Amino acid sequence: MSRFRNTALGLVFSAALLAAPALAGDLGLGRVATPEEIAVWDIDVRPDGKGLPEGRGTVAEGEEIFIEKCAMCHGEFGEGVGRYPVLAGGQDTLDTENPVKTIGSYWPYLSAAFDYIRHAMPFGEPQSLKPDEIYAIIAYLLYLNDLMDEDGELSKENFTSFRLPNENGFFDDPRPDTPTIAEKGEPCMKNCKQEVKIVKRARVIDVTPEGEEE
Amino acid sequence: MTITGRRGFLKGSLAAMGGGLAAAATGGTARAAGDIKVNEWMKTLGEGVVSRPYGLPSEYESHVRRRWVEWLTATRESSVSFTPIQDLDGIVTPNGLCFERHHGGIAEVDPSEYRLMINGLVEKPLIFTLDDLKRMPRVNRFYFLECAANSGMEWRGAQLNGCQYTHGMIHCLQYTGVALKTVLEQAGIRPNGKWILAEGGDASGLDRSIPIEKALDDCMLAFAMNGEALRPEQGYPVRLVVPGWEGNMWIKWIRRIEVGDEPWHTREETSKYTDLMEDGRSRRFTWIMDAKSVVTSPSPQAPLKYKGVNVLSGLAWSGRGKVKRVDVTFDGGRNWVEAELAPPVLSRCLTRFHVNFEWDGRPLLIQSRCIDETGYIQPTKDELRAVRGTNSIYHNNGIQTWHVMASGEVENVEIS
Numbered sequence: 001m002s003r004f005r006n007t008a009l010g011l012v013f014s015a016a017l018l019a020a021p022a023l024a025g026d027l028g029l030g031r032v033a034t035p036e037e038i039a040v041w042d043i044d045v046r047p048d049g050k051g052l053p054e055g056r057g058t059v060a061e062g063e064e065i066f067i068e069k070c071a072m073c074h075g076e077f078g079e080g081v082g083r084y085p086v087l088a089g090g091q092d093t094l095d096t097e098n099p100v101k102t103i104g105s106y107w108p109y110l111s112a113a114f115d116y117i118r119h120a121m122p123f124g125e126p127q128s129l130k131p132d133e134i135y136a137i138i139a140y141l142l143y144l145n146d147l148m149d150e151d152g153e154l155s156k157e158n159f160t161s162f163r164l165p166n167e168n169g170f171f172d173d174p175r176p177d178t179p180t181i182a183e184k185g186e187p188c189m190k191n192c193k194q195e196v197k198i199v200k201r202a203r204v205i206d207v208t209p210e211g212e213e214e
Numbered sequence: 215m216t217i218t219g220r221r222g223f224l225k226g227s228l229a230a231m232g233g234g235l236a237a238a239a240t241g242g243t244a245r246a247a248g249d250i251k252v253n254e255w256m257k258t259l260g261e262g263v264v265s266r267p268y269g270l271p272s273e274y275e276s277h278v279r280r281r282w283v284e285w286l287t288a289t290r291e292s293s294v295s296f297t298p299i300q301d302l303d304g305i306v307t308p309n310g311l312c313f314e315r316h317h318g319g320i321a322e323v324d325p326s327e328y329r330l331m332i333n334g335l336v337e338k339p340l341i342f343t344l345d346d347l348k349r350m351p352r353v354n355r356f357y358f359l360e361c362a363a364n365s366g367m368e369w370r371g372a373q374l375n376g377c378q379y380t381h382g383m384i385h386c387l388q389y390t391g392v393a394l395k396t397v398l399e400q401a402g403i404r405p406n407g408k409w410i411l412a413e414g415g416d417a418s419g420l421d422r423s424i425p426i427e428k429a430l431d432d433c434m435l436a437f438a439m440n441g442e443a444l445r446p447e448q449g450y451p452v453r454l455v456v457p458g459w460e461g462n463m464w465i466k467w468i469r470r471i472e473v474g475d476e477p478w479h480t481r482e483e484t485s486k487y488t489d490l491m492e493d494g495r496s497r498r499f500t501w502i503m504d505a506k507s508v509v510t511s512p513s514p515q516a517p518l519k520y521k522g523v524n525v526l527s528g529l530a531w532s533g534r535g536k537v538k539r540v541d542v543t544f545d546g547g548r549n550w551v552e553a554e555l556a557p558p559v560l561s562r563c564l565t566r567f568h569v570n571f572e573w574d575g576r577p578l579l580i581q582s583r584c585i586d587e588t589g590y591i592q593p594t595k596d597e598l599r600a601v602r603g604t605n606s607i608y609h610n611n612g613i614q615t616w617h618v619m620a621s622g623e624v625e626n627v628e629i630s
């Protein structure tokens with residue numbers, strides 16, 4: 001009996017040594033990322049230009065690349081094909097019934113175009129463009145939006161000098177923006193209104209998918 | 215019309231429905247003579263164990279599936295499918311039915327090659343394997359995930375006939391993973407680290423800025439959903455979990471987190487996922503998904519089949535906390551009853567609600583209204599339009615109306 005107890009105690013003891021509860025802080029997991037490794041993946045770009053690679057490209061160069069690699073979806077002048085995004089025009093439409101949100105009319109920062117193209121474009125062939133090609137494409141997009149002359153050039157050096165027209169068109173989330181219980185009290189539960197009429201019907205529009213198309 | 219509210223069986227007619235309604239015809243659903251027999255499956259052996267190593271639903275449930283709206287997007291690789299919430303019950307969404315939103319198709323990641331990089335304003339930039347993450351202290355939490363564009367097609371008026379389409383960009387799962395805080399602490403955040411950028415490892419490399427307070431508060435890196443590995447459609451092997459905030463921030467196939475001193479203002483948080491107001495200005499960083507609810511049955515894809523006893527079933531949720539109460543009206547908002555909340559009621563989770571009622575065959579105008587623990591009241595669509603106009607696309611949490619016709623069919627409508 002005593003032997004059994006000793007063995008049991010010994011097991012508990014060694015288990016405690018092998019598996020001490022891990023505390024917060026350094027768990028000793030992972031390995032240090034080298035600057036070379038970080039450079040492979042860290043391709044984001046901020047409005048202040050942080051993250052921009054060395055490079056340059058002209059409107060003329062950009063037009064050529066755009067026609068070859070982008071126009072099949074976005075149109076030769078950034079007008080958009082089918083449901084693909086429109087990239088140019090749309091100025092003075094944001095407060096209308098049909099706002100057209102483009103780089104020129106809506107986007108606040110040009111850096112988002114570089115960051116996005118570098119991550120995701122061309123659609124289906126991402127991360128295939130060289131920095132010079134991205135600068136050139138964006139130069140062409142600025143030209144299409146009347147924000148650069150046709151003999152213009154975009155580079156790491158002059159990138160942040162191009163400000164987009166709608167930069168000041170954004171403000172931080174003010175919600176909640178409808179009355180809460182603290183503001184208007186408990187909602188009505190009985191005899192809350194006199195008359196109810198149907199004013200809109202989905203079937204009038206008739207765009208719901210039917211059948212099993214998959 | 216008889217309704218069972220939260221406080222018991224409330225018998226009696228609703229005055230606004232037109233006075234004392236006669237009791238509806240009642241009866242069971244299996245009344246046909248000859249339906250009791252010895253069926254085929256009672257007379258033959260079925261398939262043995264492991265004939266279905268990974269079980270799938272009965273073939274009679276094949277209508278329960280994700281669906282998409284073809285005209286909505288240019289390609290299926292950058293598109294959305296919808297959860298069939300009209301066919302589900304409880305609060306946990308089955309893994310294969312969770313709605314999808316991809317920007318560059320479904321990445322098929324080899325877990326042995328999976329790496330997560332932490333860089334930027336940290337003491338020590340680090341790279342983790344999937345096994346490294348699985349050796350860290352583990353967290354299990356239930357959360358809903360709603361796309362900011364859920365109900366976005368309904369801003370200008372009733373458009374799609376089915377809650378799968380109007381409200382199906384949502385799911386609710388149990389996530390298993392590690393606290394993002396644990397991972398960031400391994401690298402050590404520098405004092406000027408105020409934001410993180412989370413970046414996907416798919417063909418879109420979707421990236422979003424998140425304030426450091428949220429990252430350290432309750433965000434998770436999840437590697438399991440409902441007890442099994444993440445599905446590829448949901449970011450296998452690791453996705454970010456950002457409780458209560460819009461789904462676009464829950465980066466799938468996450469490959470990198472950078473710590474910075476300012477937000478990045480990426481395409482997904484400027485050109486998209488910003489809310490355009492009537493005056494042409496836009497709200498940005500609209501992260502929280504406000505309190506919302508929808509009746510899933512009856513609904514256009516789940517018509518009323520029987521007069522007499524029926525169960526109204528629905529879902530409510532709030533990105534600000536727990537659902538406190540759900541009110542339901544059958545008469546277009548003239549009178550409301552408090553729905554029964556089916557436990558558990560968890561913070562930033564779907565909450566299931568029910569109302570037992572008797573239907574006499576007259577048309578109904580059904581709505582639900584969610585109130586959360588912060589006192590936020592789900593607004594009507596017109597209340598939202600009065601503040602935001604009709605161009606904002608995102609964050610439409612307005613009250614949904616279903617018109618139940620005398621035939622039992624249900625349509626998506628708006629009412630005065």
